[in-house]
Amino acid sequence: MRRSDLFATVSKESVSDADCRSEELAIKAGLIHSYGSGTFGYTHLGKKVLDNIEEVIRDEIDEVAQEVRMNLLQTSKLWKESGRWKDFEGEEFFHFKNRDDKDFCLAATHEEAVVGMARKFVRSYRDLDFTVYQIGRKFRDDHARKGLLRAKEFTMKDAYSFHRNEDKLDRKFEEMMEVYRRIFDRIGLEYSVVGADNGSMGGDTSREFIAEAEVGSDTYMKCRGCEFGTKNLEASECRECGSELEKVNGIEVGHCFKLGTRYSSSMNLDFTTEEGENKSVVMGCYGIGVSRLISAIIEQSNDDQGITWNREVAAFDTAVVLASEEEKACNKAEKIYQDLSEEEEILLYEGEMSIGEKFAEADLIGVNRKVIVGNNFLENGVIEVEDRTGHTELVKEVAK
Numbered sequence: 001m002r003r004s005d006l007f008a009t010v011s012k013e014s015v016s017d018a019d020c021r022s023e024e025l026a027i028k029a030g031l032i033h034s035y036g037s038g039t040f041g042y043t044h045l046g047k048k049v050l051d052n053i054e055e056v057i058r059d060e061i062d063e064v065a066q067e068v069r070m071n072l073l074q075t076s077k078l079w080k081e082s083g084r085w086k087d088f089e090g091e092e093f094f095h096f097k098n099r100d101d102k103d104f105c106l107a108a109t110h111e112e113a114v115v116g117m118a119r120k121f122v123r124s125y126r127d128l129d130f131t132v133y134q135i136g137r138k139f140r141d142d143h144a145r146k147g148l149l150r151a152k153e154f155t156m157k158d159a160y161s162f163h164r165n166e167d168k169l170d171r172k173f174e175e176m177m178e179v180y181r182r183i184f185d186r187i188g189l190e191y192s193v194v195g196a197d198n199g200s201m202g203g204d205t206s207r208e209f210i211a212e213a214e215v216g217s218d219t220y221m222k223c224r225g226c227e228f229g230t231k232n233l234e235a236s237e238c239r240e241c242g243s244e245l246e247k248v249n250g251i252e253v254g255h256c257f258k259l260g261t262r263y264s265s266s267m268n269l270d271f272t273t274e275e276g277e278n279k280s281v282v283m284g285c286y287g288i289g290v291s292r293l294i295s296a297i298i299e300q301s302n303d304d305q306g307i308t309w310n311r312e313v314a315a316f317d318t319a320v321v322l323a324s325e326e327e328k329a330c331n332k333a334e335k336i337y338q339d340l341s342e343e344e345e346i347l348l349y350e351g352e353m354s355i356g357e358k359f360a361e362a363d364l365i366g367v368n369r370k371v372i373v374g375n376n377f378l379e380n381g382v383i384e385v386e387d388r389t390g391h392t393e394l395v396k397e398v399a400k
């Protein structure tokens with residue numbers, strides 16, 4: 001991608017109405033555009049970051065679940081069956097009547113929808129076990145603040161597992177926890193695993209993945225020695241490794257629930273056992289706040305220059321920066337750009353801005369590696385390869 005072709009809205013101005021560092025940087029770096037009231041659009045840069053995160057999630061979760069897609073526009077029918085229509089009505093829920101005076105809502109969550117889909121197919125124990133997931137938008141009439149951390153329209157990965165019994169759910173739950181650890185490790189997030197209060201989601205056992213960040217709305221006790229965390233603010237010692245616990249704030253980025261039969265019993269998702277008995281399907285559900293992860297990563301990975309995310313997440317891992325107007329340098333930069341582009345998408349800065357502006361922008365948007373073709377090339381035939389910490393290597397040829 002040539003910088004001159006990139007639709008980007010990188011801003012040199014400070015962002016005055018941002019209420020945390022991640023929102024400020026996401027807007028300044030031109031990743032997102034705020035339409036107001038917790039609704040956002042993604043520029044090409046922001047969409048690439050979101051896609052990169054989704055790609056890591058799919059890559060890991062496709063091993064253990066099948067991707068589906070459910071409806072965003074929902075009628076009240078299934079919600080009334082589960083008994084949650086009245087819980088949500090008037091609260092964090094966009095609901096309205098259409099011209100036929102029927103109740104509709106925009107999906108805030110999909111337990112009802114997935115049970116509605118599953119009960120068409122599940123008849124006997126032979127139809128179990130299975131796990132489905134989707135990555136898509138959700139809507140909540142929340143008090144929007146802190147950019148993507150709390151938005152009215154956001155992207156989630158939600159998965160649902162269906163089992164013959166609790167043992168099988170327990171095994172799936174542990175498997176999903178491992179998948180979550182791999183996902184968060186790959187995108188460079190530091191997190192704790194915290195036992196949680198289930199709130200209105202139902203079920204009896206759950207684990208939250210919380211990323212430490214000062215702006216986070218969850219306060220918990222975090223172990224410095226391992227992944228353990230607890231919402232019990234009285235606790236002082238880690239029950240896993242014995243290290244001291246520290247009171248910190250964090251952002252909830254993932255949540256695994258054992259739902260049990262909370263939805264299957266109220267919505268008649270039953271199956272016939274091998275012995276011919278009729279039983280409710282045992283369920284688990286597993287969420288990741290995908291768009292929120294962008295903010296969580298930025299909160300943990302930034303410096304004075306901008307965003308410092310890793311190569312799995314960065315919109316562009318490498319930028320080729322032309323730092324001379326000489327034709328020889330232009331040709332070399334073009335050649336390197338063409339060569340490197342065979343492996344991955346590269347950002348090429350040509351003559352459109354000053355050298356200082358090119359460096360500042362690349363650092364702001366979180367480019368990890370700058371390949372600089374300038375005076376050092378013209379005088380000594382070498383290319384400068386600078387990483388995000390400012391460490392520079394001089395090379396004859398650039399490794400892909």
Ligand SMILES: [Zn+2]
Nearest residue numbers: 223226238241
């Ligand atoms: Zn510990």
